[in-house]
Amino acid sequence: MTLTVTLIALLVTMAFALIRAIKGPTVYDRILASNALGTKTVLMIAVLGFVVGDPELYIDIALMYVLIGFIGTVAVLKVSEFGNLGQPQSHTDAEDT
Amino acid sequence: MIDNPVLRIIAKIIIPMILLFALYVQFHGDFGPGGGFQAGVIFAAGFILYGLVFGTESLRSAVPPAVLRLLIAVGLALFAGVGVITMLAGSDYLAYNALSEDPIAGQHLGILVVEFGVGVTVSAVMITIFLAFAGRNDP
Amino acid sequence: MINGQLPALQVVVPLIAAALCLVLSRPGAAWLITFAASVVSMLVSLLMLEEVLQSGVIDYAFGGWAAPFGIAYRVDIVNAYVLMIVSTISTVVSVFARVSVASEIETHNQGFFYTAWLLCLTGLLGIAITGDAFNLFVFLEISSLSSYVLIAMGSDRRALTAAYQYLIMGTIGATFILIGVGLLYALTGTLNMLDLAARLPEVADSRTARTGFAFLTVGLGLKIALFPLHLWLPNAYAYAPSAVSAFLAATATKVAVYVLLRFVFSVFGVEFALGAMPLALGLAVLGSIAVLSASTVAIFQQNLKRMLAYSSVAQVGYLALGVSLATPAGLTATLLHLFNHALMKGALFVALGCIAWRIGSSRLEDFAGLGYRMPWTMGVFVVGGLSLIGIPLTAGFISKWYLVLAALDKGWWPVTVVIIAGSLLAVIYIWRVVESAYLADPPAQTAKAEAPASMLIPAWLLAIANLYFGSHTDLSVGIAARAAAGLFGAAP
Amino acid sequence: MTIAGLYNYWIVILLMMTGFYVVISSGNLVKKIIGLNLFQASVFILYISIGKIANGHVPILQDGVSHYSNPLPHVLILTAIVVGVSTTALGLALVVRIRESYGSVEEEEIHRQDESL
Numbered sequence: 015m016t017l018t019v020t021l022i023a024l025l026v027t028m029a030f031a032l033i034r035a036i037k038g039p040t041v042y043d044r045i046l047a048s049n050a051l052g053t054k055t056v057l058m059i060a061v062l063g064f065v066v067g068d069p070e071l072y073i074d075i076a077l078m079y080v081l082i083g084f085i086g087t088v089a090v091l092k093v094s095e096f097g098n099l100g101q102p103q104s105h106t107d108a109e110d111t
Numbered sequence: 112m113i114d115n116p117v118l119r120i121i122a123k124i125i126i127p128m129i130l131l132f133a134l135y136v137q138f139h140g141d142f143g144p145g146g147g148f149q150a151g152v153i154f155a156a157g158f159i160l161y162g163l164v165f166g167t168e169s170l171r172s173a174v175p176p177a178v179l180r181l182l183i184a185v186g187l188a189l190f191a192g193v194g195v196i197t198m199l200a201g202s203d204y205l206a207y208n209a210l211s212e213d214p215i216a217g218q219h220l221g222i223l224v225v226e227f228g229v230g231v232t233v234s235a236v237m238i239t240i241f242l243a244f245a246g247r248n249d250p
Numbered sequence: 251m252i253n254g255q256l257p258a259l260q261v262v263v264p265l266i267a268a269a270l271c272l273v274l275s276r277p278g279a280a281w282l283i284t285f286a287a288s289v290v291s292m293l294v295s296l297l298m299l300e301e302v303l304q305s306g307v308i309d310y311a312f313g314g315w316a317a318p319f320g321i322a323y324r325v326d327i328v329n330a331y332v333l334m335i336v337s338t339i340s341t342v343v344s345v346f347a348r349v350s351v352a353s354e355i356e357t358h359n360q361g362f363f364y365t366a367w368l369l370c371l372t373g374l375l376g377i378a379i380t381g382d383a384f385n386l387f388v389f390l391e392i393s394s395l396s397s398y399v400l401i402a403m404g405s406d407r408r409a410l411t412a413a414y415q416y417l418i419m420g421t422i423g424a425t426f427i428l429i430g431v432g433l434l435y436a437l438t439g440t441l442n443m444l445d446l447a448a449r450l451p452e453v454a455d456s457r458t459a460r461t462g463f464a465f466l467t468v469g470l471g472l473k474i475a476l477f478p479l480h481l482w483l484p485n486a487y488a489y490a491p492s493a494v495s496a497f498l499a500a501t502a503t504k505v506a507v508y509v510l511l512r513f514v515f516s517v518f519g520v521e522f523a524l525g526a527m528p529l530a531l532g533l534a535v536l537g538s539i540a541v542l543s544a545s546t547v548a549i550f551q552q553n554l555k556r557m558l559a560y561s562s563v564a565q566v567g568y569l570a571l572g573v574s575l576a577t578p579a580g581l582t583a584t585l586l587h588l589f590n591h592a593l594m595k596g597a598l599f600v601a602l603g604c605i606a607w608r609i610g611s612s613r614l615e616d617f618a619g620l621g622y623r624m625p626w627t628m629g630v631f632v633v634g635g636l637s638l639i640g641i642p643l644t645a646g647f648i649s650k651w652y653l654v655l656a657a658l659d660k661g662w663w664p665v666t667v668v669i670i671a672g673s674l675l676a677v678i679y680i681w682r683v684v685e686s687a688y689l690a691d692p693p694a695q696t697a698k699a700e701a702p703a704s705m706l707i708p709a710w711l712l713a714i715a716n717l718y719f720g721s722h723t724d725l726s727v728g729i730a731a732r733a734a735a736g737l738f739g740a741a742p
Numbered sequence: 743m744t745i746a747g748l749y750n751y752w753i754v755i756l757l758m759m760t761g762f763y764v765v766i767s768s769g770n771l772v773k774k775i776i777g778l779n780l781f782q783a784s785v786f787i788l789y790i791s792i793g794k795i796a797n798g799h800v801p802i803l804q805d806g807v808s809h810y811s812n813p814l815p816h817v818l819i820l821t822a823i824v825v826g827v828s829t830t831a832l833g834l835a836l837v838v839r840i841r842e843s844y845g846s847v848e849e850e851e852i853h854r855q856d857e858s859l
Contacts, residue, residue, distance in 0.1 A: 066800070068800070068804070071800055071802065074136070074145070077132060078132065078136070078149075078153060081125065081128065081129045081132060081153070081156065082153070082156055084125065084160075085156050085159060085160045085163070088118070088122075088160065088163050088164070089159075089163055092163055098245070099162075099163060099167070099241075099244070099245035148820055148824060180272055180273065180275070181273055183269075183272060184269040184270070184272045184273045187265070187266075187268075187269040188266065188269050191262055191265055191266045191269070194258070194262060195262070195266075198255050198258065203255075203258070203310065203311055203312065204255065204258035204262065204310075204312055205312055233824075240831050243835065244834070244835075244838070247838065384818050384821075387822075388821055388825065391825045391828075391829075395825075395828055395829065395832060398832055398836070399832065402836055402839070407840075407843040407844070408856060410836055410839050410840045410843065411840060411852055411856070413836055414771065414833065414836045414837070414840060417829065417832065417833050417836065418765060418774055418775075418778060418833075421778055421782075421829050421833075422762075422765065422778070422781070424825075425781060425782055425785055428785050428822060429785055429788065432785065432788055432789050432792065432815075435789075435792065435815075436792045441818075
């Protein structure tokens with residue numbers, strides 16, 4: 015019962031995050047919203063593991079999602095800030111070009 | 112981005128964890144969700160994070176393209192090689208039972224080597240794709 | 251011992267060679283590996299053809315898992331015949347490729363070029379040999395992805411857009427095939443073609459079976475470039491490197507046609523595919539339109555590679571007409587044309603490649619007086635052209651003769667008229683080239699400047715094959731008839 | 743009842759048609775590839791939903807479980823996903839090269855440049 019309530023609560027917050035990701039006036043709103051969505055997804059996978067009855071399998075998936083999601087956020091931020099993925103450039107370099 | 116201390120430190124902490132987790136997914140694939148494809152992608156993700164934070168130049172000096180190309184071929188050769196060995200042992204292609212005296216041990220060994228080959232190829236290909244796109248504007 | 255392993259070797263040898271090629275990216279070494287792998291797979295396919303003709307179907311279970319569980323390879327006469335065509339063409343064209351590729355592709359890309367070539371060969375051979383519907387999709391994608399790469403390596407920048415167009419349409423086609431296979435799997439719970447053939451008749455009357463069939467045929471229609479779905483083909487063949495045009499034109503659509511035959515005749519069965527579903531009518535109408543319209547369009551092309559590409563679309567029309575007759579005679583004609591068309595398109599594209607290597611162009615206006623400057627190369631072109639038209643004593647005549655006979659047998663007069671009209675249109679577009687090469691006022695420079703022997707020999711091999719199979723029909727017709735009987739007779 | 747009960751097919755069809763529409767209607771080469779991805783993803787869902795068995799358990803051997811979902815579609819789709827990734831990578835690589843030689847990723851602009859040759 016508690017697990018079901020948790021799931022529903024997570025879904026509601028995910029819906030809010032999704033609305034912000036679609037509406038969000040600035041890029042940062044969207045990035046933050048999608049990042050929050052990712053975090054909620056991880057939580058949901060973990061909770062689902064308990065609902066289904068074997069958390070060990072689902073924890074693996076949740077862990078992987080955390081690690082990969084972090085990289086995605088970094089990549090999106092880098093593109094929006096510098097316009098490319100390659101250089102380790104600092105902020106000042108980007109403004110020059 | 113290398114200037115940003117938060118990101119740099121986080122990346123340095125998280126990259127070894129990603130690689131370790133990739134190895135776990137690779138070799139735990141017999142018992143849980145996992146296997147060569149997934150592990151290869153996760154392993155490559157660690158390198159891609161490194162490339163994002165420290166620049167593709169550093170990534171390229173860590174894993175030169177020639178090495179990547181070699182790794183793609185080696186992974187494929189591992190996969191195909193197991194098949195050829197089973198053929199030489201007088202069985203069908205990729206019939207792992209022929210790899211060892213005990214058929215079950217043969218199955219374990221065969222799937223382990225084949226999945227490892229898949230993992231090596233997939234991670235090398237993913238890093239190559241990342242370098243091909245992200246490293247395009249390099250001087 | 252080695253004989254039992256032939257089906258696996260057929261696919262594994264080019265695959266390992268591709269890995270080797272990737273490591274040894276030096277052009278000479280890469281070419282040598284490609285050639286050696288092609289020769290080996292040709293020998294393997296010939297051995298298998300021999301064995302199949304002698305003692306019947308070869309079964310091969312991958313990983314020792316028997317058919318319904320594992321991936322099984324199953325070689326019967328049709329497979330062995332298609333495998334033989336693909337590997338032979340690859341061998342002959344790879345001889346031609348060394349000089350041609352060296353002039354058209356930058357040195358540092360040649361290693362990748364040959365890697366992609368070998369992967370394409372792996373995919374095509376895999377499609378032809380596998381007995382598993384999903385495995386077929388995987389090999390289809392291997393060959394398609396590598397052929398996109400091969401086409402994009404053309405020197406013209408339009409090669410890029412052509413490859414992109416092909417990628418979009420090819421992927422849609424492959425995804426359609428994937429949907430079809432998925433629906434069949436949902437219906438029967440098996441992916442093995444033999445099992446599918448056994449279980450489908452019980453459920454053939456369901457909507458799922460019909461939907462799956464429709465998805466499969468439309469997807470394959472895209473891959474074989476059947477008339478309204480052929481839009482990717484002309485540009486792809488016209489802007490690809492010469493060697494790739496020759497290789498793909500002679501093999502890729504042939505293998506796709508084989509897949510269509512396999513699904514229509516072996517998996518779904520003739521009654522369902524050509525009786526209950528309106529496939530026969532569709533193929534007849536679309537095939538006729540393809541023959542007439544594509545041949546007409548070919549007449550107006552200035553770029554000869556494009557002209558030959560449109561002619562390929564027309565030839566696909568003939569193949570479709572043969573299938574639509576739904577008789578063993580019609581199927582024999584289709585299989586025969588599969589082989590003969592590979593020979594003639596191979597010869598024509600290789601000859602064009604020689605000309606492009608020498609004069610750097612394949613446009614009609616640059617052909618003036620070429621009959622005197624490059625007599626041997628133009629000789630090949632003329633032989634290939636005659637074969638394309640269907641002049642007696644060439645291979646093309648034999649397949650058209652059988653096609654006309656099969657159509658008359660069935661009483662389909664209009665089809666006969668279409669075939670003859672198509673041949674007349676072919677006379678026009680081949681004549682334009684011959685006229686310009688031999689009869690037009692030659693330009694000032696008429697000194698002889700032939701292509702090197704390594705390009706001429708494969709060209710002449712193909713031309714001689716065209717003549718040989720035009721007069722000695724026992725081999726080709728015999729195998730094609732037996733293969734057609736096999737497709738009609740029983741499950742794969 | 744059946745219409746609601748087969749909701750997985752409705753989702754598949756909706757996604758498939760959305761993707762197909764984007765591929766056909768969009769003139770932007772990158773958007774076409776996005777549409778293609780959507781199109782392929784719909785097929786992945788089709789396969790995976792076929793493999794689900796009511797009350798079926800995750801198909802990994804465990805004590806006390808006898809009712810597993812069908813693992814075969816998952817394996818097939820893993821392969822198809824790999825194929826899809828390769829197609830996307832190759833398509834994007836082609837778009838990058840097209841952009842370098844034409845200076846545009848709009849289909850009409852590319853056609854215009856080819857015509858004017």
